[in-house]
Amino acid sequence: MGHxxxxxxxxxxIVLIFHFISFSDAKEYLVKNxxxxxxxxxxxxxxxxxxxxxxxxxxxxxxxxxxxxxxQYPNYLLKRFLRIFPPFLGVIVLICITPLVFGWPFPxxxxxxxxxxxxxxxxxxxxxxxxxIFVTLKVEFLFYLVIGLLVIPLNRTAxxxxxxxxxxxxxxxxxxxxxLIHNVPFFLIGIACSEIYRSRxxxxxxxxxxxxxxxxxxxxxxxxxxxxxxxVVFLLWIAIKxxxxxxxxxxxYSLYLTHGFSGGLFLSYCINQPHVDWNPWxxxxxxxxxxxxFAYCYYRVIxxxxxxxxxxxxx
Numbered sequence: 443m444g445h446x447x448x449x450x451x452x453x454x455x456i457v458l459i460f461h462f463i464s465f466s467d468a469k470e471y472l473v474k475n476x477x478x479x480x481x482x483x484x485x486x487x488x489x490x491x492x493x494x495x496x497x498x499x500x501x502x503x504x505x506x507x508x509x510x511x512x513x514q515y516p517n518y519l520l521k522r523f524l525r526i527f528p529p530f531l532g533v534i535v536l537i538c539i540t541p542l543v544f545g546w547p548f549p550x551x552x553x554x555x556x557x558x559x560x561x562x563x564x565x566x567x568x569x570x571x572x573x574x575i576f577v578t579l580k581v582e583f584l585f586y587l588v589i590g591l592l593v594i595p596l597n598r599t600a601x602x603x604x605x606x607x608x609x610x611x612x613x614x615x616x617x618x619x620x621x622l623i624h625n626v627p628f629f630l631i632g633i634a635c636s637e638i639y640r641s642r643x644x645x646x647x648x649x650x651x652x653x654x655x656x657x658x659x660x661x662x663x664x665x666x667x668x669x670x671x672x673x674v675v676f677l678l679w680i681a682i683k684x685x686x687x688x689x690x691x692x693x694x695y696s697l698y699l700t701h702g703f704s705g706g707l708f709l710s711y712c713i714n715q716p717h718v719d720w721n722p723w724x725x726x727x728x729x730x731x732x733x734x735x736f737a738y739c740y741y742r743v744i745x746x747x748x749x750x751x752x753x754x755x756x757x
Contacts, residue, residue, distance in 0.1 A: 446499065447691030448682035449673070453491040454694040457575075458701045460485025462729050465709045472709055472722050487669035489578050490628045492698070494673035496582060497632020502639070504593045514757035515590050522586045525752040529745045530579055533699045534559055537572055540707065564621070573702055577621070584622040585629055596633075600643055607633070607650055611657055618661065627654040627662075631670055635677045690734065693741035697734060704736035705729040 463482035465472040473479055504510045504518070534555065541548050550572065557563045558572045561580040571577055595602045607630055614626040631654050634647040651674060658667045676682055690697065708729050712720070 444688050445676065445681035445683070446495065447694070448684050448687035449491070449495055449676050449691070450694040451687040451689075451691035451697075452676075452682070453488040453495065454697045454701075455488075455690070456485040456491075457488035457698060458485075458705070458730065458733060460488070461702060462705055462709065462726050462733075465706065465729075467710055467713050470713070472713065472725060474722070484665050484668075487665050489575075490625070490666055490669050491673050492578070493581070493585075493625050493628035494632040494635070494670065494677070496585060497629035498636045498639070498677055499632075500586065500589055501593065501596075501633040502636040504589070505597045505636075508597065510593060510597075510757065512591075512594065517755050517757035518590050519586065521752045521755040521757065522583070524755065525748055526579065526583065528748040528751070529696060529699055529740070530576075531559060532740070532744045533703060534572065536700075536703055540703075575698065575702065581621050581625055585625075588622070589629075600646060603643070604646065608653065611650075611653055614657065615661070627657050628670065628673075630654050631673060632677075635674060638678055693738050693745065696741040696745045697737035700737050700740050701733040705733035708732055 460482045463473050463485075464479050471479065473482075510518070538548075538550065538555065540546075554563075554569050554572065557566060557569045558576055561576065561583060563569050563571050563576070564580070592606060596606050597603075610623075610626050611630060614623050617623045631651055634650045634654075637647045638644050655667060655670060658670055709725060712725050
């Protein structure tokens with residue numbers, strides 16, 4: 443599924459572009475044009491595009507041969523843990539090393555680091571996320587936990603599929619403030635696209651997608667409906683064929699994880715150096731290509747090992 447890798451790359455790149463264009467320190471924004479910064483905010487929806495892709499890929503893999511059962515659940519979770527956590531924990535290590543290397547005051551407590559590393563920050567009132575993207579990893583992993591249990595009844599009959607998916611959508615109306623439930627429509631769109639992709643219950647799943655779009659239009663900003671439409675179009679109707687995007691897609695997780703660290707560090711240094719006076723778009727361009735190069739190196743050193751470990755787990 444090369445088009446999935448390309449779509450992952452697109453999601454990671456629009457998030458990166460948003461973060462770099464809207465980058466600021468205590469003094470000023472990198473890009474001072476407010477209209478450009480406002481337009482770049484659409485890149486924040488790249489996170490929702492990742493959720494749609496996850497719904498598609500995880501549900502597809504779990505139902506591919508209809509053999510997944512509760513006895514495979516522990517191995518499934520271990521496989522997802524090995525795929526997600528080593529690169530994530532590696533970024534926390536990089537974040538911790540940076541102030542020590544540059545001689546800055548160390549800003550994190552052991553408690554904060556532990557709660558971030560276990561994605562449990564939101565269980566406590568007195569701790570903050572070290573990096574905002576860690577919140578999205580929490581949502582992802584909660585989805586893995588839940589879908590691994592629900593996939594068995596979901597895949598049993600069309601009736602059980604309808605009851606569970608539409609109940610989840612209704613729950614999102616009443617428990618909107620809970621992170622995972624808040625993002626249920628995006629995961630459901632991905633799941634429905636997975637079913638349509640394999641020509642299973644096509645009409646039913648288009649109805650589910652339609653219900654999700656109505657929910658998004660009513661409850662979310664219009665940008666979320668737009669990114670959901672982009673996800674459906676590129677998953678089902680228009681396969682993105684780009685060797686460059688497909689190549690970036692292979693290390694899109696590393697790019698998503700590290701761009702704030704590598705690019706943010708570079709931009710922060712440049713903005714605060716009076717002897718460095720480049721055009722802001724030069725800063726931006728160097729930060730983008732530097733972040734992609736750093737992410738590729740991180741993928742080769744860290745993430746590829748994580749992928750190899752996860753592939754050794756079967757379920």
